[in-house]
Amino acid sequence: MRKKFDKEFKKKAVELSYARGNASEIADELGIARALLYRWRKEFRQYKDNSFPGHGTPKMTDLERENARLQKELREARMERDILKKAISIFSANDGKSTSL
Numbered sequence: 001m002r003k004k005f006d007k008e009f010k011k012k013a014v015e016l017s018y019a020r021g022n023a024s025e026i027a028d029e030l031g032i033a034r035a036l037l038y039r040w041r042k043e044f045r046q047y048k049d050n051s052f053p054g055h056g057t058p059k060m061t062d063l064e065r066e067n068a069r070l071q072k073e074l075r076e077a078r079m080e081r082d083i084l085k086k087a088i089s090i091f092s093a094n095d096g097k098s099t100s101l
Helices: 007-020 023-030 034-050 062-094
Strands: none
Touching: 007 023, 007 034, 023 034
16 A cells, blocks of 8 residues: 655655755654655755645746746637637628628
């Protein structure tokens, strides 16, 4: 059976391993694999407070998160623009002022 560890446990384990300096010893004391603790340390070093987001949630830095938000906003704005263009062409074709005969 696979064990699940919450975010706080992982953060405390990483902090403890840095405080004591011996990750292997800490892993043994906590009953986790050494490789797992080293992976947690690497993730924490790379993502800081965005580490350990949970199952299925992507890990992103603050800059990556802002970039994703802006890209989503741009997609929505383009979609709205395209819808408005189509609506204008439909209404202008029906008002009899269309130049295409």
